[in-house]
Amino acid sequence: MRRGALPPRSIQNFQSLTSLYNVVLGSDTMDERATAMARVWQVVRAIPHGATASYGEVARRAGLPRRARWVAVALKAAPGALRVPWHRVIGANGRIAFPAGSHLHREQARRLRAEGRTVERGRVVAAARGTRPGDLDEWLWKR
Secondary structure: OOOOOOOOHHHHHHHHHHHHHHHOOOOOOOHHHHHHHHHHHHHOOOOOOOOOOEEHHHHHOOOOOOOHHHHHHHHHHHOOOHOOOOHHEOOOOOOOOOOOOOHHHEEEHHHHHHHHOOOEEEEEOOOOOOOHHHHHHHHHHOO
């Protein structure tokens, strides 16, 4: 399986869930949402260990410009089996988006530190060239 690709079984499970929503809601828009979520998950899975990207940058790379909030929705909906590294996605200002002191804020900071990132007062410090959210294109496509 290609690095960053979604496991086939997870895609199949998500498609089954999407089909159920289509029957219940009578809506084709669920297929569009499922596709958008899968693209977000794939972009986030491609963020290298020790690197971060902003919600907006992930949205742009997934083909969803100006949909940073949608990235948060997709990450929240991600099945655990996908092992999406949600902790590598931060706010555009370099801050952890969860409320300071919350369990998720502490967990994200812990995971980032475990990958060698410095987190000070809720902000992820850009340690070296190639670790800023704006360099995601370089990490993913220019290697």
